Amino acid sequence: MRRCVTLLTDFGQADTYVGVLKGVLLSLNPDLQIVDLTHTIPPQAIALAGFHLAQAWPYFPADTIHIAVVDPGVGSARRAIAAQWINGCFIGPDNGLLTHVLQGGWPQQVVELTNPAYGHPAGRSATFHGRDVFAPAAAHLSLGVPLTDLGRPVDVSTLCQLPLAGYESIGNGWRGTVQQVDHFGNLVTTLPSSLLVQCHPASSWSLWAAGRRIPLGLTYSSVPPQALVAVVGSHGYWEIAVNQGHAQAMLQLGIGDPVELRPAP
Structure with a gap:
């Protein structure tokens, strides 16, 4: 059965970043079904991206892999993670993007993407982890690589969360x-x-x-x-x-x- 991968970024449509992301995914797994959630998140708007991710997540098959890349801290000490729920998997930076999703419950398993065997063969750049880390990890996961092979375990209680605007x-x-x-x-x-x-x-x-x-x-x-x-x-x-x-x-x-x-x- 074809696996679905969704993409949510602040890349816009003027450059080739989105296309490259898809190219990496399809090079590793040509059978993927890729759905663009949106690429028009305002630059660095992590909280808004998290809101959109949480709103869209429930409408996809339970084995969907959701890649979200709004990543002003790319190349820094912030963690690159994969988080598995019963109804979906998130791959992206641990920078608060999951804040809204976490209101519905904790993931069953989280790993930091540290295994270079499942990154881009050319290595990890300091500015484009969507291409070099997140897309390869998602593609390998879609091919049946166990989540635990992608990197070291992460304590779910340490996931980054942003303050929620409430009422x-x-x-x-x-x-x-x-x-x-x-x-x-x-x-x-x-x-x-x-x-x-x-x-x-x-x-x-x-x-x-x-x-x-x-x-x-x-x-x-x-x-x-x-x-x-x-x-x-x-x-x-x-x-x-x-x-x-x-x-x-x-x-x-x-x-x-x-x-x-x-x-x-």
Whole structure:
């Protein structure tokens, strides 16, 4: 059966880095099925990359190998790792990329990629571990090489984790932040949909951002064109959108800016 490998990077599409990554994978295992999650993560945006990885991970077969390369510390003392869960394997730098994934549970096994036999034959450069370390390790793993052969064991409790942007109670509601601005300009917040489970009717609540009251809706088209609306996105968080428009441009908000969910006055 063909193994699936996903790629998530901040490489962009202007250079050959993504193509080279695929070339290394296919040179070692021509039968791989490679899926591009995204290569448009902003440079060095580790936390955002981790958010996307955690959102995409559950929709793939359990034997999928996920390569994530957003690696500002490439060539430094940061570890290159492979981490195995029941429902997937991660290969990439140990720099906090797994923070969101780890909220769902610890991996069964983690190794540091230290065995040169499963790296690129030309050796390990100081600037492109995607090509020299992560892609070869993933390809060998897909061919049946045991995870334990790739390197030395890692204590899962030592995995790097970043502080998670969450939300807090503000008495009559909750305060969170924007955690993602998607391609459509929607502002994805850290406020989960579950916050309103016990609050009925939901129509008596609103999202507040940039001094604006934003009504809650079921769909983007719950409001007229060019009007603001807050909906639960496919990821399970409240997001601010503009029907047939661009919420980020309208509100001039970005990642880390505050939002509140509270009763309408």
